[in-house]
Amino acid sequence: MKMTITVGLAWVLMLVCSAAVSAKDESASTASVVDAIEMTRIQHEAGADGAVAAISPDGTQAAFVTWRGDMARNTNAYELRLLDLRAPLQSRPSKTLLTRLYPGDRHDQQASPIKQLRFVQQGKALAYLGLDGSAVAQAYVVEIATGKERQLTKHPSSVRNFVLDAKGGLLAYSAVAYPQDETSRRVEEDGVFLWDFAMFPDYRASFPAGSILARQGGWKGIRQYFLAGNSPKLIFDSRQSRPAEQSAPSDPKAAVSPSQSLMDDMVLGFAALSADPSGKQFLLYPYQITEHPMHPERYQYYRAPNMNSYARRVAPQVALVDAATGKISPLIDAPSPQFERYESGAPLWSADGRSVLMYTLFSDKPDVPPAWVEVELASRRVVSLGLEKDWKPVGWASDGKSLVLSNKGERFALLHRGDDGRWLKPQNSGSIKGLNPDWSAVTDGAVVLGVKDGLRQAPELAAYDLHAGKEQLLTDLNPQLRQRRLGEVSGLHWRDPPSTEAEGFLVKPVGFQAGKRYPLVVLLDDGTLRREGDPYFLDAAWQLSGHAAQMLAAQGFMVLYHREPPLRDVIETPEEPRRMQRDIEAAVAKLDQEGLIDKARIGISGWSRAGFYTSYLLIHSSLHFAAATNIDGGASEYTDRMRPFTDDELKQISGPVMFESHGLWSLVYHSAMAERMTALGVPNEILYFDAASHSTTRPQHRSRSLQTNIDWWRFWLQDQIDPEPAKATQYAHWQQLREAEQARKPKS
Secondary structure, three states: OOOOOOOOHHHHHHHHHHHHHHHHOOOOOEOOHHHHHHOOEEOOOOEHHHEOOEEOOOOOEEEEEEEEEEOOOOEEEEEEEEEEOOOOHHHOOOEEEEEEEEOOEOOEOOOOOOEEEEEEOOOOEEEEEEEOOOOOEEEEEEEOOOOOEEEOOOOOOOEEEEEEOOOOOEEEEEEEEOOOOHHHHHHHHHOOOOOOOOOOOOOOOOOOOHHHHHHHOOOOOEEEEEEOOOOOEEEEEHHHOOOOOOOOOOOHHHHOOOOOOOOOHHHOOOOEEEEOOOOOEEEEEEEOOOOOOOOHHHOHHHHOOOOOHHHHHOOOEEEEEEOOOOOEEEOOOOOOOOOOOOOOOOOEEOOOOOEEEEEEOOOOOOOOOOEEEEEEOOOOOEEEOOOOOOEEEEEEOOOOOOEEEEEOOOEEEEEOEOOOOOEOOOEEEEEOOOEOOOOEOEEOOOEEEEEEEEOOEEEEEEEEEOOOOEEEEOOOOOHHHHHOEOOOEEEEEEEEOOOEEEEEEEEOOOOOOOOOOEEEEEEEOOOOOOOOOOOOOOOOOOOOOOOOHHHHHHOOOEEEEEOOOOOOOOOOOOHHHHHHHHHHHHHHHHHHHOOOEEEEEEEEEEEOHHHHHHHHHHHHOOOOOOEEEEEOOOOOEOOOOOEOOOHHHHOOOOOOEEEEEEOHHHHHHHHHHHHHHHHOOOOEEEEEEOOOOOOOOOHHHHHHHHHHHHHHHHHHHHOOOOOOHHHHHHHHHHHHHHHHHHHHOOOO
């Protein structure tokens, strides 16, 4: 494929334009909540196997999905877009093939009406997973020339994955099922004891309602796999996988480990189906059956201290399925783990269909770490690719003989095969600065497509030419944001005593004045940020609730967005929150020493597990937090069997807390902590969203979450009240909380 590439020209122009606006137009408006909701975003995992895009067989077109909030209709607009990769940048508008309005799914924060894209029919059509008239996911094909759609599956429940032959015909698919099992019948008809482990293997004495609420949320679905046809044939059921283990009350670490297994549909987000070029067979991953245990305890990989019982329980294989008969056989008799952020990935077929590339352990070498290998199907011979740490294959070159390798999504190399069939040493193809590894790149062997962004530059689709070693931007999705005055963003590094390097991002107030001390809001990341790169900050990186970074900068706040430190070696131990505490205390000390913040006006917020870190810091830190928000998590001691915080602990909370609860489970969970706080005179508030997903996606939910968090910080850290009449009762209640806080901690 040939491309006309302007080396970074568009990116440089965008930076220059942004700088010009900041320098010349001081009257330009600052970022708003509406900006965050209505900006056009590139969908994660739009392509097959979690890739950001799909590339046509001839390398001339790319397909990807964008979405943005539609405030007027309180929904999100998703667009399936096509790009002509041959056209010059200046004349390359994207073509919108499909538009879908979709508010989101309360049970799935990553739900989308358009995903799993792949080109079929020699690039004349696109297959994808979409929604039918009842909002049930089904497989579709749409013709590129006409936009005409054809539904491939008509399953009564949501299709999760599907696989096609070379001509675009449906071979097989998987779908979720919610069986009416004996447990469901007894819960509904007989009445049950919640401590009955036979009924509820995931029972927690500290939160007994959890098992029931999980079932009501549809979390107890299983997954079934079918061969396509007039009468689809069931070939595998996830209930054949090993069940969840009963938590041992005498084993604290096992008791706080996730209780799911590969029986549960909710944990199979990394599942993959892919066919060989002939369509005669396909791969099924993850594959696990009770009668063929993997014995993960044999492997050094699973004996590591940071591997909990959940990781060992879900040790799966890659399986080969005969598309004619549905017969399933393991490809290698060893686990194929997927817990490595950079090395692991979905298996890849060779161009001739004679071999498969996969990331695996070795049954005959249990002390050897997992590695990428090539498995010849006829002989089952295993040949290592010899890749170094953090490298993995992301696709085949057009000749079908060379592999494209990626290192953390930024460095690339070509791996050639010698005449004797052996793999040679990788040949460096250069790197692309700023390619965000949160979006999985895709390649056809000539070009790599990924997402490029910066601390003040919104994400854009970008291309990297592997042969020329040059890059270019392919889109300009949010030109309106270049007119906004944003707070300066920079990476922040500090020492977590005694010697650990810690890091995050500091957003300074718009119009920052040296020598002035500002109120500080600390936003805790829940491990959504990679360890590398400089992501764009408007609201937050992945989770879209509450973390109004640039909107707070517009209101005169200093914002610290903390990048979560490595925690795998201490996860689910008392050292886990202590490490976070040391990180935050050291960061605040650094900012205080530099004269940037007012230590009397510090707020802290965390979402999901970071909500636990928020609660822990409020209780244990030497810092005084003037206020906090806890978003959809954190209302118990995660490292001690998820027990409720004791009254003695709750009395130590240093400031008022606003809980943000998404769904009934979260409300029940937060209410238990909030009620004890109220009884102890510790001020608290609950903002409840009945239909919100774990990370909010519906525009009205996001608007209320972001704006209420802004109001909360302005009230407690700046003594400011929004005069909007509709908020009068909100502030009247908060004034009561302030009086309670003053009574609890009278001023000297």
